[in-house]
Amino acid sequence: MVKQVEIDAGQYQEMVNILVKNPTEFLLSPHCRQFLAMSNFHKRGGQVQVFQNASEGVMPGTVAHNRIQIDEGSYASFTRTARLIGPIVALDRPFHLAQKLKVLSIGPLTEMELYHLVGCGFQPENITAIDLISPSPWIDAADMHAMPYADAAFDISISSWVLGYSATPQKAVDEMLRVTKSGGLIAIGCTHEPNFAEVDYKEADRKIVGTMFRKVSDLKDLIGGRLSQIHFQAEPPAGQKGAVMLVARV
Numbered sequence: 001m002v003k004q005v006e007i008d009a010g011q012y013q014e015m016v017n018i019l020v021k022n023p024t025e026f027l028l029s030p031h032c033r034q035f036l037a038m039s040n041f042h043k044r045g046g047q048v049q050v051f052q053n054a055s056e057g058v059m060p061g062t063v064a065h066n067r068i069q070i071d072e073g074s075y076a077s078f079t080r081t082a083r084l085i086g087p088i089v090a091l092d093r094p095f096h097l098a099q100k101l102k103v104l105s106i107g108p109l110t111e112m113e114l115y116h117l118v119g120c121g122f123q124p125e126n127i128t129a130i131d132l133i134s135p136s137p138w139i140d141a142a143d144m145h146a147m148p149y150a151d152a153a154f155d156i157s158i159s160s161w162v163l164g165y166s167a168t169p170q171k172a173v174d175e176m177l178r179v180t181k182s183g184g185l186i187a188i189g190c191t192h193e194p195n196f197a198e199v200d201y202k203e204a205d206r207k208i209v210g211t212m213f214r215k216v217s218d219l220k221d222l223i224g225g226r227l228s229q230i231h232f233q234a235e236p237p238a239g240q241k242g243a244v245m246l247v248a249r250v
Contacts, residue, residue, distance in 0.1 A: 027119030034078035037111040041135050049134040049141040057145035057168035061201030065208045081113040084187040087232035087247045089120045098122045101155040105129040106144050107162030111136050145171045152181045159188045164211045173222040187247045188219050219246040226250040
């Protein structure tokens with residue numbers, strides 16, 4: 001017997017009515033997040049602000065590499081944020097108190113990660129975002145190596161596949177630690193690419209390839225003595241490409 005989810009026309013309409021009454025639940029769909037971010041970007045005229053005073057800590061080619069999704073209109077990384085946000089919202093404090101917590105999204109590129117946070121219960125007024133490239137008034141155009149935020153300003157700081165664009169990742173993580181409250185959460189995700197011995201910018205393709213992170217221990221070392229508790233960690237088997245992820249209390 002083939003198992004499948006059966007939805008008749010009446011059930012479908014009732015579920016649509018439920019979503020209409022609870023519109024933030026649309027944001028739990030990656031395809032809806034992708035559509036909304038692209039749609040709002042074009043409604044605002046497709047304007048992109050690029051931070052012009054980036055520090056030497058920014059990897060060469062970072063802006064060109066990350067503009068591809070915007071320039072091509074692909075917004076391709078619309079499922080990636082779930083890999084860090086999922087473990088975060090499973091924890092007691094974010095699960096029960098999301099509406100009260102202040103969150104920093106580092107390098108989201110588009111609004112998709114921010115919509116995901118809203119879908120999980122975080123309030124838009126409590127979500128701050130920073131990127132070298134800003135296609136949205138919700139995203140501050142600035143450098144993660146010198147963030148324009150006060151000490152201990154956030155309960156949660158998320159660096160979702162952006163630390164690999166830093167030539168000085170220790171400085172970037174030090175800034176995360178500075179703006180995160182004691183007892184707060186830091187979430188970092190990167191991709192390990194074993195086929196590349198070092199990080200390199202391929203100018204012809206506008207692509208940064210390779211990564212300096214191979215194991216969770218690499219991320220733990222960056223946090224150092226501020227590391228209080230590990231809630232989630234994952235890394236690929238030795239020699240294989242995959243995500244290196246850490247969610248930790250500091």
